[in-house]
Each structure stands twice: as structure tokens, then as C-alpha cells.
Amino acid sequence: MTDPGSNAPLWWDKEEDAAGRPIRLDVRAAAHQIWDAARRQAQHRLGDASEAPELMETAVAQVSRYLDRSGTDLFTQNTAGILMCAICRSLRRYARKLNRLELIGGSAELSDRRIAPDWTALVELRLDLERLTRNLNDKSRTMLDLRRSGFDWKEIADVLQMTDIAARAAFWREVKRAKSKAAGTVRQKNRQTTKSTAGREEEVDATRVRGKLAPSNRGSVESTDSVG
Helix, strand or coil, X not given: XXXXXXXXXXXXXXXXXXXXXXXXXXXXXXXXXXXXXXXXXXXXXXXXXXXXXXXXXXXXXXXXXXXXXXXXXXXXXXXXXHHHHHHHHHHHHHHHHCCCCCCCCCCHHHHCCCCCCCHHXXXXXXXXXXXXXXXXXXXXXXXXXXHHCXXXXXXXXXXXXXXXXXXXXXXXXXXXXXXXXXXXXXXXXXXXXXXXXXXXXHHHHHHHHHHHHHHHHHHHHHHHHHHC
């Protein structure tokens, strides 16, 4: 266990995972480094931090296996950043499972968007943010999660081992890319809908033409019979 003198939830700092594989020292050290941030993130996402220890233990084992499989030497990577991304990804999945995922949070930049004047516009804003979030990479989703949990850019930069200027620039660069990708997806769906609608209209027009021609053909046949 860790933090024996604290009232905060504790996680078990294991030396081996469930399969008996040794857990890397750099990952265990990173877990201590980001524990407070992970606990705050769990509090924000789930309403309490009671699930944080189990999620931390699982993420530590997963990241340790990942780094071992890739042949990464100890303490040569931004292990804290990798582990924080894994924790935030696990929290998002768990929150969705509980149907408690919030689409609009407390990020100052994202919250500065115009206030929706009515319920319909508010729904549109929620859908915009949902589409945007789906198109962000893992690191930027982690930054967004931390911002919505109340972290400032300096704290986020410390967790991800970046400067605050670099973190902010990387996040907004990724937001711009994600917005462009989301807009392209919407345009593609609109084109497909337009083609489908046009196809149905052509079928209706063809049916109407056949319907108009049918009586004329029958009249021609009757005229021929009377002449005979």
C-alpha cells in the first residue's frame, strides 16, 4: 500500500502483477508521481475517488507490460505521461459504463464559447464537444480531462513532463486538427444523405412517368383493335 498516514484512498504498490511478472521500477515511481492527479481525476469523473486505487493498479500493470514488450529501457521514457494517459482512458471507459460521462466540463477555454440561448442549441454544443473529443489523440484527451478537473496548464505540464507553453500549444494544435476532421466527417455524411435523397427522388419520378405512360399504351391497343 502507499501513503499509510493519509486518509485518501490507497493503492497497492505491488512488485509483481497478477501473472507473477515483475512490475517495472520506473512505472511504480511514475505511479507515486501522478497519484494525486489520478485521484483528483477519479473524483471529478466518478463523483468519488474510491475506484482510483484499482484503476491505478490495473494501469500500472498494463503500462509495465507494454514497456517490457517494446523493449524500453528503464527510466528512458516519459513514463508518468504514459501512465496518466492510461489512467484517463480507463476512467473514461468506466464513466461511460456507469453512464455518468459529462460532455461539458470546466475548461476555461472551452467554456468560453457562447451560452446556448435555448435547449436545442445546448444539445448542439454538447454534440459538438462529443464529436471533437472523439477525434482527439490520447494525450490531448488527457489534457482535456485534467483541465475539466480543474488543473491549470502548469500542473498539466508537470504531469506530462512538458513546459506549460508546449502543452498548451500541442493541445490547441490537436483541437484544430480534430475540428477539421470532425467537420470533414459531417460533410461526408451530408453528401451521402444528399445522394441517397436524390436517388429516391429519381425512383419516384420514374414511377410517375411509367404510371402516366401506361393508360396511353392501353388506349393505343384499344384503337388498333377497333380498326381491325
